[in-house]
Amino acid sequence: MEVRDLRALLAVVRCGSFTVAARQLGFTQSAVSQQVASLEAELGQLLVERRPVRPTAAGRRLAEHAAQVLLRLDVASSELARFRQRPGAVKVALSPLASPQLLAVALRSVRSQSPDLKVSVKSVVATEAINLLASGAVDAALVDGITGPSEPLHLSGTGLLTSRWVAQAPLVVALQRGHPLAARPEISLEVLADAPWLVAPALLEGGATRRHQGASWKEPVLYEGADLGTLLKLVGAGLGAALLPDWAVEGDDSVTGAPLSGARLVHRTELLTLRTDGAGQNPVIEAVLALSRRV
Amino acid sequence: MEVRDLRALLAVVRCGSFTVAARQLGFTQSAVSQQVASLEAELGQLLVERRPVRPTAAGRRLAEHAAQVLLRLDVASSELARFRQRPGAVKVALSPLASPQLLAVALRSVRSQSPDLKVSVKSVVATEAINLLASGAVDAALVDGITGPSEPLHLSGTGLLTSRWVAQAPLVVALQRGHPLAARPEISLEVLADAPWLVAPALLEGGATRRHQGASWKEPVLYEGADLGTLLKLVGAGLGAALLPDWAVEGDDSVTGAPLSGARLVHRTELLTLRTDGAGQNPVIEAVLALSRRV
DNA sequence: CGTGATTACGGTTGACGTAATCATA
């Protein structure tokens, strides 16, 4: 089981083609074919069907393992690179609803203390943050999501990274102002079962909510963007209800937020970093943590 | 980053010697030296100090990653091997206090339904079970431990394996019969802070208890064996108190179990298996799960 | 037939082992 072969398998499974996988990897089609064949020989079974190129059950499973192995190798090499050189610049990834206030205040305090430090912030979808950390493109990531009050956010690559809880906010059901349900002091998800529903996976991963809503729920309207203002306008226009952290609905007059009852869910943002194990910590991380402790 | 090199690094770190690492791996000393050197060149930093051979901070961290990567590769190859051949025999690992009753009943029912199936059971320390599963030496493992009522057992290799909750029992404080504290209806851990304490890591991993007992606790007496009878005799002889599942103290007349209060902890056993994703399930696993659902 | 995967084959690379060298307890 060579790393190279696993990388080839993963690329082939993802691309659905030896040719384009080879292009991606910088090999010839022939080489990739041999690499996959070598895996198949070693394991004694077919991993991808050819013409059309489609993974077998075994191949699909091995590809999952391969993805995790390669991710960990990336994380390892990023971590080790960080052992070498102390950071002169700090890059932070930020998912759309990840308490930007917190980061803003932290950055201000960092700027005042060490003005020569280069700081850059990059906005990303939550699930992308792990890859950025793994590849070393960012030093830390503030990501957010919906979970139970004492559950961690479960992101795919967790365990490799350290995640620290940084902020937590109650969830509200965002409704068009004047909506009949908005009068209630609290709303349970069951009440909304038949209401139209807006889902914005790029803005806020609602993994936990999927589990809470039964099969009886309507197919939600999908908003593929990551812009909060647009989503609020859609809600305000009566297209549907959305689940958001309470502070997110403050800005828009056409939308009201009704507290959620029943479903024990919260909005949380966590700070993800590579495990650097002491030794020369990142000033931005320190500042964010100091703030979150005070809040 | 080659798998071979990572394996070499890990062996060197574990053995504290290039020579014996090489013997373990079936290489010459020279080869291992070159493999580690190759890693060091690639990462641009020293991973192990020589004379004496000791990992640097970076090396230690990389070795941790390496261990996880190699474990996952083992799991992958075991899983894939299982895709090939349907099992004619079933091997189960069992940690010392992992509800043996459950397995016994399950095995009886399996024997009656398919008498031609070879079944073997192997007793192991809980932490060893993962390696056995990964190497393919066993098909399933019943492991137990102490955690919170809704927390999973956190074992190092989890995430690679599927773990299913199979049984749960209240924890009791095992005390010498006639012990002054035994008269109480319930005992909190705080009350026992100054009492002598018996810890048996091979018998029952008390990971969670470590967190619950403050620094003020006495250094516990260590019992290195994995034999419940012996531990109970030690308790009965007044050597100290021990934390055990309630059914474990039934057998011995010199010991009583007092229910635990305050600390929200339980004893749980979980069934660990490779992810086989449907397709030809293991009859023993099915039987154990069927039983646990009934209980 | 044409696109795309496999197989055949040669060149080059690089990994391991032997043996000599070096360093440290």
Add this chain to the structure above:
DNA sequence: TATGATTACGTCAACCGTAATCACG
């Protein structure tokens, strides 16, 4: 000085690319 890691170097395996072949749409 002896044990044990590194370095030098030759050999051999294997990996990749080119090119021919094969198979499926």
